[in-house]
Amino acid sequence: MSESPPAFETHGLTRTFPGHVEALRGVDLAVASGQTVAITGPSGCGKSTLLHLLAAIDVPTGGSISAAGRPLGEWPDLSEYRRSYVGLVFQFHDLIPRIPVSANVELPMFWTGRSPRARRERARELLELVDMGFAAHRLPTEISGGERQRVAIARALANDPAVLLADEPTGSLDSASTERVIDLFRALRDEGRTIVIVTHAVEVAAVADVVVRMRDGVVVEADPQARPPVVLGNADGLDRQAPDGRAHRARQGRLGRG
Amino acid sequence: MTFFGLVVRNLWAKPVRSIGLALAVAFAVMAVVTLAVTSSGLEESAAAIISVGKADLTVVQKGAADILSSTIDKNELTSVRSTRGVANAVGVLVEIERINAANPAFIEIGIEPSDMAAFGVTLVAGRTYGATAAHEVMLGWRAAANLGLHVGSTFKANGTTNTVTGLFSTGNAFGDAGAMFPLPAIQGYNRVPGIVTLVFVKDVAGEKAAAVARRIEYRLPELTTIRTASQFGRADRTLVYLQAAVNGSTVLAILIGAVIVGNTMLLSLFERTREFGLLRAVGWTRWRTVSLLASESLILAVGGAGLGVGLSFMVATLLTHLPVLAGLLTPNFTADAFARALFTALGMTVVGALYPTIRAAVLPPIKAIQYE
Structure with a gap:
């Protein structure tokens, strides 16, 4: 039986901003399909930059990214990649305040060939999934921050993407709202969806199969929790080993759920 | 929600601005169309002289x-x-x-x-x-x-x-x-x-x-x-100058209107930069994102053109009733006047939208999302 390619694989990934600010200094990382990975580290360590590159909303200055075994440069249309392969959740939910919650969820489904009715039904289904069905016709300004973040997660799932990318999804929430969002990620993890979460929050990282720690633009440590590890490494080519002794197969990206 | 519904929502979110912009377009169109229909009326009256005699x-x-x-x-x-x-x-x-x-x-x-x-x-x-x-x-x-x-x-x-x-x-x-x-x-x-x-x-x-x-x-x-009314300029320079004035004022209206439309669109672009970044992040292409902004302007332009023609009709009618102009002006609402209205409104929008649209198109998604 053939193994599926990793959801993501990066090699020597760098991102340098104007002024020679090196946000990423050569990141090798592979995320197996179906795995939940938490990327943690101090502010400014490059974790959000890494997520933006994986989401193809930013462009690396060096190295490569493959998604589903295919280099991003070979994807015929990055908009299609952003629309269908990844779903992105931001720290500040970024809902459009003028349109109802359900219309916000519909946004990624525009230009996918779905009829307005099909979009509406799918949005309703997703809002029910995140327990926000009651707010479908409300404006984002009429619901709480935690509820907005759940709506943002529903929006990220609109086109049933292979991977959910979340950038500090609980960063602006109170503890009760954080707990609900964590429950949501846990449920998505349990249904086998690939998730990459950038977070500072220990309780969010606890949802992950693997916690990747970054510092100064490099991955410094991977901590496989109860689940199989993510493969990781750095531009120096040194493969790292998980604390529990299981070997990481750097650059091979063959790990799935075991 | 449909794309059109989204466009309308966006416009309605800033009603004063949207109505103001449509009015700006409408006034420009009104000025151009009123001038065009009254000069066309004058031209028609003058041309009628040569057709009195039913000559070859x-x-x-x-x-x-x-x-x-x-x-x-x-x-x-x-x-x-x-x-x-x-x-x-x-x-x-x-x-x-x-x-x-x-x-x-x-x-x-x-x-x-x-x-x-x-x-x-x-x-x-x-x-x-x-x-x-x-x-x-x-x-x-x-x-x-x-x-x-x-x-x-x-x-x-x-x-x-x-x-x-x-x-x-x-x-x-x-x-x-x-x-x-x-x-x-x-x-x-x-x-x-x-x-x-x-x-x-x-x-x-x-x-x-x-x-x-x-x-x-x-x-x-x-x-x-x-032999035809279109040859009238051979003999009557006044009508030629009048036509040139109408064309000149159309160009002027387009330029002034374009500055207004461009400023408003640019303001809208700055206010909604994060939103455009978000749309790119959820899979909208560069041009589809831009088409949202362009569609909003287009609706205002077409609405403004319609309103402008209506205002022009009212103003032209009022002018004909002014004692000093009674009997001198006969507004002539031809298809050309309506085409001119649409041309003026679209011209204002296209020229005005050019820079904001290009700016929106070249904006990288990450820059847009991180825009404060």
Whole structure:
């Protein structure tokens, strides 16, 4: 039986901003399909930059990214990649305040060939999934921050993407709202969806199969929790080993759920 | 939600701004269209003069400031008559006189009684005036109705009191709203003996009007010929200048409107930069994101154009009722006026949207999302 390619694989990934600010200094990382990975580290360590590159909303200055075994440069249309392969959740939910919650969820489904009715039904289904069905016709300004973040997660799932990318999804929430969002990620993890979460929050990282720690633009440590590890490494080519002794197969990206 | 619904929502989110922008477009369109329809009305009125005589072509002085200041002398009239292919040439003197407030531009035509049949004049009541009669006049049937006059009434014009000898019809509304005088009499009133304004030419059967026109222009280079209203500018420079003014004001309106539209769109772009980044992040292409902004402008432009035409109709109607302009302006709402309205509104939008659209298109998603 053939193994599926990793959801993501990066090699020597760098991102340098104007002024020679090196946000990423050569990141090798592979995320197996179906795995939940938490990327943690101090502010400014490059974790959000890494997520933006994986989401193809930013462009690396060096190295490569493959998604589903295919280099991003070979994807015929990055908009299609952003629309269908990844779903992105931001720290500040970024809902459009003028349109109802359900219309916000519909946004990624525009230009996918779905009829307005099909979009509406799918949005309703997703809002029910995140327990926000009651707010479908409300404006984002009429619901709480935690509820907005759940709506943002529903929006990220609109086109049933292979991977959910979340950038500090609980960063602006109170503890009760954080707990609900964590429950949501846990449920998505349990249904086998690939998730990459950038977070500072220990309780969010606890949802992950693997916690990747970054510092100064490099991955410094991977901590496989109860689940199989993510493969990781750095531009120096040194493969790292998980604390529990299981070997990481750097650059091979063959790990799935075991 | 549909794409159109999203566009409308976005516009309605800032109602004052949207309505303000639509009004700006509307006022620009109104100015351009009002000028266009009134100048078109003037052009039509002027062009109607040449169609009174139902001629194959009209001969006028080349490059006259306006057609009524054209002067053609007796010798030239004789030359026109003797040109090969000319069956008949009727010289008329046309003057405009203010009769009263309701008739500030009353048309008076000096014509020999013997030329009336060739000119297409039909007597509908009374008799023709005498060829050299000093105080006789014939009224067009419309003019008689408008003035409440009939055969035997007196009609004051050119500083004299004239007896209405008959009523005529030319089959042309413009001509039927005027009066006809014996040619020597009206030449005398205006101190232009032997001069006519226009010569109406009927070709010999089988002759091509264009060929006859060429011959006349060759023989009499100081004269020109008009066969259609579109050739009117050959003789009437005023209308040419007026048309140039209309075109110039259209361009000016587009430029001023474009600055307003561009500023508003740019403001909208700055305010919604994060939103555009978000749309890119959820899979909208660069051009689909831009199309959202462009569609919003397009709706305002089309709405503004419609409103502008409506306002123009109102303003033009009001102008015709102003005592100083009554009877002088006849707005002519043609398809060209509506096309001009749309052209102006779209021109403003396209030119105004150019920079904001390009700016939105080249904005990287990450920059847009991180925009504060």
